[in-house]
Amino acid sequence: MPINIFNLLDPDKRAKELHSKIKHTHTQSKTTTAVLNTEEGKVLVGSSEKSLRKEIREALEKHEIEAFGEGHAEETVIQNAIGLGLTGTEIGASRPICLDCEYIINENNIIAKTEFSGKPSQKRKK
Numbered sequence: 001m002p003i004n005i006f007n008l009l010d011p012d013k014r015a016k017e018l019h020s021k022i023k024h025t026h027t028q029s030k031t032t033t034a035v036l037n038t039e040e041g042k043v044l045v046g047s048s049e050k051s052l053r054k055e056i057r058e059a060l061e062k063h064e065i066e067a068f069g070e071g072h073a074e075e076t077v078i079q080n081a082i083g084l085g086l087t088g089t090e091i092g093a094s095r096p097i098c099l100d101c102e103y104i105i106n107e108n109n110i111i112a113k114t115e116f117s118g119k120p121s122q123k124r125k126k
């Protein structure tokens with residue numbers, strides 16, 4: 001199947017949809033979910049936590065892969081894609097993307113479907 005035929009969802013919509021599955025509202029407000037589409041048709045889904053919450057993991061489809069690791073959700077999905085030899089195309093997140101992640105996204109020639117906050121992350125300043 002030619003590469004361009006993959007019909008991937010808008011990663012911004014998908015990130016928000018998956019993030020809304022988190023049952024605990026406090027957790028929902030404190031964490032971020034990011035979704036990265038790739039040229040290969042696989043989709044990386046990651047959290048600002050080290051791994052996905054069960055509710056999200058259970059909602060993943062066959063072509064969606066859980067990303068693991070430290071750092072922001074956006075960073076985690078990009079790093080995991082690189083590790084798997086996949087080429088990221090479009091990224092989305094459940095909240096506006098911070099300055100640090102904006103830099104990483106641009107550096108990897110990925111298109112952001114979620115707005116940038118234009119600000120450094122609060123968490124990073126601690």
Ligand SMILES: [Zn+2]
Nearest residue numbers: 072098101121
């Ligand atoms: Zn960030």
